[in-house]
Amino acid sequence: MGNKPKSKSKSKADRKERRSAELDEISLLNEWIESQKPDSGSNPLALKPLPDNAPVGRLHDGSFSAYSAATKFSELPLSKKTMDALKKAGYVKMTEIQRASLPHALCGRDVLGAAKTGSGKTLAFVIPVVEKLHKERWGPEDGVGSIIISPTRELAGQLFDVLKTVGKFHNFSAGLLIGGRKDVEMEKERVNELNILVCTPGRLLQHMDETPNFECSQLQILVLDEADRILDVGFKKSLNAIVSQLPKHRQTMLFSATQTKSVQDLARLSLKDPEYISVHEKAESATPSRLQQTAMTVPLDQKLDMLWSFVKAHLNSKILVFLSTCKQVKFVYEAFKKLRPGIPLKCLHGRMKQERRINIYSQFCEQRSVLFCTDVAARGLDFNKAVDWVVQADCPDDVASYIHRVGRTARYLSGGRSVLFLTPSEMKMIDKLKAAKVPIQVIKVNNMKRLQPVSGLLSSLLVKHSELQELAAKAFIRYMRCIHIQKDKDVFEVKELPIDKFAASMGLPLTPNIRFVKKLKGKQLSVGESSVLELETSIKRQKAETNKLREENLDLPAELLSLNDSEDEDVEKDLLLSKQTENEGIEKSAEFGDAVLPTRISKKKKKLKINIHRPVGTRVVFDEQGNTLPPLARVAGANNDDDLSLLDKDKRNEYYKKMREELMKVDKVDKVLDRQRRRDKRIKEKVKRKRGLGDEEEGSDEDLSGSGADEGTNGRKPKRSKIYFNSDSDDDGETRGKKESAIDDSISLAEQEALALKLLDAMHQ
Numbered sequence: 001m002g003n004k005p006k007s008k009s010k011s012k013a014d015r016k017e018r019r020s021a022e023l024d025e026i027s028l029l030n031e032w033i034e035s036q037k038p039d040s041g042s043n044p045l046a047l048k049p050l051p052d053n054a055p056v057g058r059l060h061d062g063s064f065s066a067y068s069a070a071t072k073f074s075e076l077p078l079s080k081k082t083m084d085a086l087k088k089a090g091y092v093k094m095t096e097i098q099r100a101s102l103p104h105a106l107c108g109r110d111v112l113g114a115a116k117t118g119s120g121k122t123l124a125f126v127i128p129v130v131e132k133l134h135k136e137r138w139g140p141e142d143g144v145g146s147i148i149i150s151p152t153r154e155l156a157g158q159l160f161d162v163l164k165t166v167g168k169f170h171n172f173s174a175g176l177l178i179g180g181r182k183d184v185e186m187e188k189e190r191v192n193e194l195n196i197l198v199c200t201p202g203r204l205l206q207h208m209d210e211t212p213n214f215e216c217s218q219l220q221i222l223v224l225d226e227a228d229r230i231l232d233v234g235f236k237k238s239l240n241a242i243v244s245q246l247p248k249h250r251q252t253m254l255f256s257a258t259q260t261k262s263v264q265d266l267a268r269l270s271l272k273d274p275e276y277i278s279v280h281e282k283a284e285s286a287t288p289s290r291l292q293q294t295a296m297t298v299p300l301d302q303k304l305d306m307l308w309s310f311v312k313a314h315l316n317s318k319i320l321v322f323l324s325t326c327k328q329v330k331f332v333y334e335a336f337k338k339l340r341p342g343i344p345l346k347c348l349h350g351r352m353k354q355e356r357r358i359n360i361y362s363q364f365c366e367q368r369s370v371l372f373c374t375d376v377a378a379r380g381l382d383f384n385k386a387v388d389w390v391v392q393a394d395c396p397d398d399v400a401s402y403i404h405r406v407g408r409t410a411r412y413l414s415g416g417r418s419v420l421f422l423t424p425s426e427m428k429m430i431d432k433l434k435a436a437k438v439p440i441q442v443i444k445v446n447n448m449k450r451l452q453p454v455s456g457l458l459s460s461l462l463v464k465h466s467e468l469q470e471l472a473a474k475a476f477i478r479y480m481r482c483i484h485i486q487k488d489k490d491v492f493e494v495k496e497l498p499i500d501k502f503a504a505s506m507g508l509p510l511t512p513n514i515r516f517v518k519k520l521k522g523k524q525l526s527v528g529e530s531s532v533l534e535l536e537t538s539i540k541r542q543k544a545e546t547n548k549l550r551e552e553n554l555d556l557p558a559e560l561l562s563l564n565d566s567e568d569e570d571v572e573k574d575l576l577l578s579k580q581t582e583n584e585g586i587e588k589s590a591e592f593g594d595a596v597l598p599t600r601i602s603k604k605k606k607k608l609k610i611n612i613h614r615p616v617g618t619r620v621v622f623d624e625q626g627n628t629l630p631p632l633a634r635v636a637g638a639n640n641d642d643d644l645s646l647l648d649k650d651k652r653n654e655y656y657k658k659m660r661e662e663l664m665k666v667d668k669v670d671k672v673l674d675r676q677r678r679r680d681k682r683i684k685e686k687v688k689r690k691r692g693l694g695d696e697e698e699g700s701d702e703d704l705s706g707s708g709a710d711e712g713t714n715g716r717k718p719k720r721s722k723i724y725f726n727s728d729s730d731d732d733g734e735t736r737g738k739k740e741s742a743i744d745d746s747i748s749l750a751e752q753e754a755l756a757l758k759l760l761d762a763m764h765q
């Protein structure tokens with residue numbers, strides 16, 4: 001008891017001592033920063049680096065070392081707490097953007113920083129944030145001292161992790177405020193105690209609007225990561241609303257690999273004489289030098305074949321595949337998953353639940369796998385273990401989007417490769433990329449025989465799984481809309497696309513009708529083979545839809561989300577119209593909810609009466625002379641009355657029934673064969689073990705399905721490996737039993753081959 005007051009006073013004395021040491025450190029740092037400030041507008045990279053082992057900080061003569069010439073973190077005027085954290089994380093030497101921007105940022109200047117993807121921009125703003133609040137001795141009672149805004153939730157999460165690393169030994173409170181989290185009420189209670197907010201614009205605005213007493217009037221630093229994206233039209237409204245609630249007197253930092261140069265943008269943020277730091281402006285290329293970039297022409301109707309072949313040829317890699325819409329991501333992921341390529345597959349898009357998004361993101365960081373994603377993963381993400389390949393299966397909106405997508409590989413000092421698929425009409429994108437200093441090499445696919453066709457397999461899959469058919473139709477419609485509303489008409493043009501062939505390549509039995517507006521700029525558009533397709537959108541609508549579509553993939557404030565819902569309804573309506581035409585009735589419409597149905601359907605019904613049912617194996621049609629015709633030629637040239645027989649619902653149902661029965665038969669045989677194979681394998685292993693060859697046994701289930709087996713000398717994979725593999729590695733804890741039961745859900749190898757042969761035969765007759 002008697003000791004208690006003593007220890008209390010000791011700890012009080014300790015605290016006092018620590019406090020005074022901290023104050024001394026802060027005053028020394030301030031003196032150092034002030035005395036060696038780099039000239040405004042100067043480029044620290046142009047200075048001669050400090051010699052090795054040169055004294056740092058206060059020198060013998062009372063002056064300070066020149067931190068603007070620093071090449072290592074230890075040469076900067078940083079607090080011991082930050083230095084210790086950087087050391088602990090293994091950061092010693094600075095990257096160019098860090099060298100160029102930190103000296104300016106540490107002395108409180110506004111910074112507009114641009115540097116290639118993966119070049120370390122995050123530390124360039126996180127360090128000044130932490131240091132500023134440290135030097136101001138910011139505490140819980142001071143409220144929000146810094147806000148870091150990111151366009152996507154995943155990126156915000158990543159920035160928050162970096163902040164935790166750098167601020168490890170500091171005492172600030174920091175919070176991650178992103179959409180999709182259920183605990184918003186709890187967040188509201190605590191947000192006023194947070195010193196640093198890492199957030200997406202939508203969630204920040206929600207707190208500004210809804211949280212009682214939420215205020216940032218003391219804000220010291222505002223950071224916009226991926227600034228050009230946040231300043232883009234999609235976030236314009238929310239950003240303006242946010243900025244209007246922030247004090248004008250603050251430090252502001254904007255970073256991106258593709259920086260905005262718009263004076264208007266900067267005016268919106270009230271920057272004060274910002275330092276423009278563009279470290280790679282004079283570099284030969286706008287992309288990382290260790291990145292090998294290729295592009296190839298892939299007709300739209302062969303894209304899935306090419307993608308499938310690519311995945312099958314790179315089973316040992318970590319691959320990021322970009323597609324232009326959520327629906328496509330869903331379709332390609334679901335369809336490929338059922339075909340079990342031999343590598344775990346994952347998908348990531350803006351419409352997924354937040355928890356799942358986070359799981360997928362962290363799983364992809366750890367595993368060799370293929371991640372199909374929208375542009376939600378295009379910016380900023382630094383997947384832990386290097387991504388080997390970035391595949392842009394759909395052309396990016398613009399050059400900036402290309403640069404960010406490929407930037408998910410070849411980060412910091414590592415290498416990486418990327419490939420861009422362009423349809424013949426999109427090849428102009430190459431000129432645009434080259435003009436923007438992107439060293440991309442166009443390659444030809446020499447051996448088309450190596451292409452593994454997947455369309456036939458998809459047709460069979462769609463017959464077997466009706467939900468997949470709906471997904472395919474939605475993906476098709478969404479893709480067409482996406483191309484239609486793209487701004488850059490040099491590159492994106494719907495009328496150049498082989499629409500029917502594309503639908504067929506997705507396994508769709510018929511081409512869905514699309515409720516596009518009739519005229520574009522008052523001109524009637526013909527859309528090739530698809531005479532039923534009408535384009536009705538005006539330029540104004542086009543612009544609005546481009547924005548909506550862009551926003552779809554990102555973390556949006558509520559009012560923008562509702563725009564996207566209406567966009568979704570449009571797709572549902574298109575789909576519904578297709579279904580209706582197909583079914584000659586509206587009995588199926590109930591599936592989509594009453595809200596979507598009304599008047600439009602009855603209005604459109606008459607217009608869109610041509611629609612044939614084109615089930616698997618009947619795509620080839622012949623003219624009177626016995627020549628083959630393209631799929632819809634029959635419809636285009638035929639008398640409607642005759643064709644109505646093709647729409648006979650009973651006939652079609654009968655056909656599907658037959659097809660299903662056939663598949664089930666094949667399935668049964670395949671299961672027996674499969675069981676037999678497994679039994680044989682077990683016997684073989686037993687024999688091996690008995691002979692003492694146990695240690696030469698092959699690996700686990702996962703290994704068997706992986707690429708090791710695939711990269712045999714003749715490129716063929718032992719059949720068994722496909723059978724045991726469950727490509728949806730989302731289910732990590734899956735038991736063997738579950739894996740086996742998943743087989744029933746997919747098409748077996750024997751079946752795939754049989755169907756593929758059947759389809760190929762039919763196609764090449």
Ligand SMILES: Nc1ncnc2c1ncn2[C@@H]1O[C@H](COP(=O)(O)OP(=O)(O)OP(=O)(O)O)[C@@H](O)[C@H]1O
Nearest residue numbers: 093094095117118119120121122123257380382412
């Ligand atoms: N000084 C450093 N020393 C070692 N590694 C670093 C350093 N700075 C950054 N890195 C590492 O480099 C990688 C890329 O950094 P970061 O994510 O900040 O890049 P970026 O420039 O923001 O990229 P993007 O433009 O894609 O957002 C990260 O893994 C990070 O840990």
